[in-house]
Amino acid sequence: MAQVENRVYRLSKEHMRANTFILLVSPWIHDFAAFDYWAKPLGLLHIASVLREEGFDVEIVDCLNDPAARTTEDTARRRYGRGPYRKEEIPKPPVLSWVPRRYSRYGITPDQFRKRLRGARRPDAILVTSGMTYWYPGVFESINIIRETLPGIPIALGGIYATLCPDHARAYSGADVVVEGDVLDRNNKSSIFLKEILATLLGRDIPAFRSRHPSFQIQYPAFDILPSIDQVTLFTSRGCPYSCVYCASRVLDGDFRERDPFSVVDEIEYWNNRYGIRDFSFYDDALMVNAERRLVPMLKEILRRNLECRFHCPNGMHLRGMNQTIAGLMYRSGFKTLRFGFETSRPQRQEIMGGKISNQEAEAAVEHLKWAGFRGEEIGFYLLCGLPGQERKEMEDTVEYVASLGVRPVIAEYSPVPRTALWPDALASSPLDLAGEPLYHNNSIFPLLHGEEDRKFLQYLKQKARQYDSRLRSRKA
Ligand code: B12
Ligand code: SF4
Structure with missing residues (x-):
């Protein structure tokens, strides 16, 4: 009935x-x-x-x-x-x-x-x-x-x-x-x-919707309405359990919620079988969090189903928790682009930024990834530059430290984001009207360090990062 x-x-x-x-x-x-x-x-x-x-x-x-x-x-x-x-x-x-x-x-x-x-x-x-x-x-x-x-x-x-x-x-x-x-x-x-x-x-009433469940669990985003698709973006979770001072994840996505790992693999298989998609990128803010109950079963299932795909993580992942098992599974299941949020090598600032990683843990994580087969140039560490009160020496030391680990330093200029804990400091440190004009949030203008000297310094730092990068690539050749 x-x-x-x-x-x-x-x-x-x-x-x-x-x-x-x-x-x-x-x-x-x-x-x-x-x-x-x-x-x-x-x-x-x-x-x-x-x-x-x-x-x-x-x-x-x-x-x-x-x-x-x-x-x-x-x-x-x-x-x-x-x-x-x-x-x-x-x-x-x-x-x-x-x-x-x-x-x-x-x-x-x-x-x-x-x-x-x-x-x-x-x-x-x-x-x-x-x-x-x-x-x-x-x-x-x-x-x-x-x-x-x-x-x-x-x-x-x-x-x-x-x-x-x-x-x-x-x-x-x-x-x-x-x-x-x-x-x-x-x-x-x-x-x-x-x-x-x-x-x-x-301007009229609409009958109630049927779907009252979090749609990201069961309904796949409608990639098929795009005029062309050559890759599909996925979530295995929404939100993030951390609350870093510069990040708006909580404002945008609310509480941390996780998907059933097998439903993620179903989604991958669906796009792979139906549309021949091989490239998948993860937009998760916290892909590595609770890896034992989400990422690990998901990777094992991808391998079990023999899905031949390439996976990319353009949004920085956490380094903490990386071990041989996870690194090995990632390598074997086809992860190609790895980006991790490292931010800084200064222990004091690591603490202020939320205590997500220490240098020791980062070193161990790199060892596991390399042991699994990843090459240095496939592993990128995002470094945050231009934070309120950040000295040039700290930024330069961080680039050198990351290069010493044999992985890519990827410079991310700090972009001040409204409704984050660091926003008031950013307002106080910038001569620009960040509150009234969102164009000033642009990371390309390096909003807190926009003087001529600072711009030159940033160019120099990027050049340095590029040199380390090409050294890594030539080592491969
Ligand atoms: C994936 C991602 C990226 C990707 C690509 C993003 C893209 N599409 O271009 C990459 C890794 C490349 C990236 C790069 C950067 N990112 Co980013 N990124 C994200 C992330 C994690 C997810 C965004 C997303 O797609 N969400 C998924 C969908 C489902 O959410 P959504 O689009 O918001 O849609 C929902 C609602 O908004 C709403 N909705 C959406 N549209 C509409 C329309 C209507 C009519 C309605 C009713 C509702 C509605 O409903 C949807 C479902 O509920 C966010 C953080 C976050 N948690 O959101 C940061 C975020 C957007 N990024 C940020 C930053 C700072 C950056 C960088 C500047 C970092 C850096 N310093 O280099 C760079 C800049 C890149 C550039 N210049 O192009 C900031 C925002 C900065 C800003 N001022 O806006 C965020 C918020 C992270 C943070 N720090 O807090 N990013
Ligand atoms: S920066 Fe990363 S770890 Fe920190 S709250 Fe945002 S998404 Fe989470």
């Missing part, structure tokens, strides 16, 4: 939603530099999956994952699902006119964007996502063009910029609704939240 009732409910709900068409938009990046390091609009694709499951018609216009977002040469340079974007130089925003670098729009051209918007059926509502806070000009440009091309359609804006700078987004983006936070996993009430957003946009 329950089944019959369910079916009647489902039919009537689908009937009511039939032909309600939601267009999703993933906007451009405007920046001094951008490279596709396995970037996908994962949040929007999760939303697409839920909406489709609920009977809505869904399409996406993706300024970055459209085949036209790459020139033929860019496509030829793509490897393992990553590569350069097509770019077009545009004027710098006036507040960045002093930065001695070119500024570009990355992705498809504005005309191609208009064409994609006109090519789709007239939508009932549009959901626009956003990435880094300092990428908001690309978001605003997309919303302006949507307004011109498809006047009168309600627009909601969500994503990372909208969550971290909601007042700015409400004041200037031009969206009808600005949504903060994670819409899918809010204490299992997320789909109710998404339903409310749609009801506001459409």
